[in-house]
Amino acid sequence: MKENLLKGNRRNFLKGGLVLGGLAVLKPEQVISSPLNDRYEDFRIITGPYLQTNFGNSISILWITSKDSSSWVEYGESPDQLDKKAYGKSDLGLKPAGRLNCVKLERLKTGVTYHYKIVSKEIKDFQPYKLTYGDTISGNIESFLNADVAKDEVSFVMLNDIHDRPKSIAHLLDLDKGNKRDFIFFNGDIFDYQTDERQIIEHMLQPCVDYFAKSTPFIYVRGNHETRGKFARDFADYYDHVGYTAFTLGPVRFVILDSGEDKLDSHPVYAGIVDFDRYREEQAAWLENEINRKEFKKAAFRVVLMHIPPRYSGDEHGAVHCTELFEPIMNRGKVDLVLSGHTHRYKIHPPDKKLNNYPIIIGGGPRDGSRTLTKINATNKQIQVSMVDDSGKEVGNYLVEKR
Structure with missing residues (x-):
């Protein structure tokens, strides 16, 4: 029952929108039309x-x-x-x-x-x-x-599940105004689905350029909504990287996973032209190698960022598949923290010795009152996480200490 309520809460977030086959249909005034460059x-x-x-x-x-x-x-x-x-x-x-x-x-x-x-x-x-x-x-x-990768401290903020509400980007980042961050992380579902170039520019790129992106880099991984729509196959062309990867900054080894779609590959809305199961399996094989790399093992902390959390996100196929594939590997690799979105309900899940051996922190969104900004600071001794809602009130915090 709890899982079904969670799934319903996430699915029914569009104001006045319709839902057909699990895909959100915007009101006429929200629809993006011709490519921006045609103007x-x-x-x-x-x-x-x-x-x-x-x-x-x-x-x-x-x-x-x-x-x-x-x-x-x-x-x-x-x-x-x-x-x-x-x-x-x-x-x-x-x-x-x-x-x-x-x-x-x-x-x-x-x-x-x-x-x-x-x-x-x-x-x-x-x-x-x-x-x-x-x-x-x-x-x-x-x-x-140009950051020193051997620095003693790293800090960043995470936004997730904006869902075509571009004003949320500046609003949430204003809650961190004055703080110098190494990067901004977008953890998926910044859009409802991919329509055209104009949507990508006006609903993400331009707000980022206006606020920070000329001088502070952002890192971005797709959510399940970025896999949808007629422009989904052009989407990656507008970024240097939006898939899975790993890098080290300061005391942290960051691992980014692209959790893909939460529906079955055989779902009618995809008409047989997606293969997310194999894509996740490819990442699992890559992750198995990653946890054995010296950069991963020697890091003071190992942080995974992925849109669909490896647990606590309902019983849709993609969520279950992420748990089956990634959770055992992350447990073996002694991951210290997972940061996710997707559920639209902010929550901090402490480690569970029988399931996930690491805390899972899930950001909220996209409506007013449920949007969150997650702030992360890591040193060689600890990771401090503070999550604030869109009023600036702290709604969760967590401390990860070095093992």
């Missing part, structure tokens, strides 16, 4: 820059232009001397020449602040033996700190 005849930067990284002395700078372009980043250690230039990754010897720009700055110096500027040159005509350029445009000079 522009001139050449311009539609959004950006925004930063992503895995903290390996590199950072990815992304932006979107209204038309195809040749693009690059000029950067350096002084705003008055941007003496280095970097382009997007070549594919088979061909530099990028499109609208979605991702330039990775590599071999950066540890603990150094870099200044940068994005530049794009319009491609007006692309013939087999003649390319005609148009205007060249650039952004303002921005800056970021």
Whole structure:
């Protein structure tokens, strides 16, 4: 009964919306229509820059232009001397020449602040033996700190289950205003489903650019809702990374898992064109190797971030599959903390010696009164977690001490 109530609470969150086959249908005024770039005849930067990284002395700078372009980043250690230039990754010897720009700055110096500027040159005509350029445009000079991966302390905040409520991003981050964070983590279901480019820009990228993303990187893993809709297969093109990965920052080994959809692969709404079971099995094999890596074993703490929690999220197939695949491996690997979303009910679940040997902290959302911001600070001795609701009131806290 409790599991069914939880599932119902999560499913019936859209105000005045309909639900068909488990997929939310927005009101007409909420529907995203044509791609945003169709509205522009001139050449311009539609959004950006925004930063992503895995903290390996590199950072990815992304932006979107209204038309195809040749693009690059000029950067350096002084705003008055941007003496280095970097382009997007070549594919088979061909530099990028499109609208979605991702330039990775590599071999950066540890603990150094870099200044940068994005530049794009319009491609007006692309013939087999003649390319005609148009205007060249650039952004303002921005800056970021290349973090020292060997630092003694790491801090970040987690947002989850925004569900196409872009104003929630600034609202929740305002609850942490004035604090310097190493990164912002988006733990899935930032959207209801994937419709088009305009939705991705207006409901996530632009709010991030406006608030923090020019100078502070974000990390993002899909939720089950990001797997839905006609634009789901284009979704990843707008980010440097949205799948599973692992990285070390300070005393923490971070492991990110993409929990996929919570429905059966055979569900009629997918018409036979998804394979999340195999995708999760692929991750389980990868995770088995990860827990045996020296970076994982030697870390003071091991933190897993995944949208669907490995327990306490109902009896849908995807949730059960996550428990079956990931929980035994995380127990063997002595994971210290799991951070999740999905249920729309914030909750702190302490370790259970018979089930999960680690605490599972679940953020809330997406409606007013149930939205949360989760703040995490980790040192070599402990991890402190504080969860606040959208009024700023602390609704949960937890302390993980080094074993």
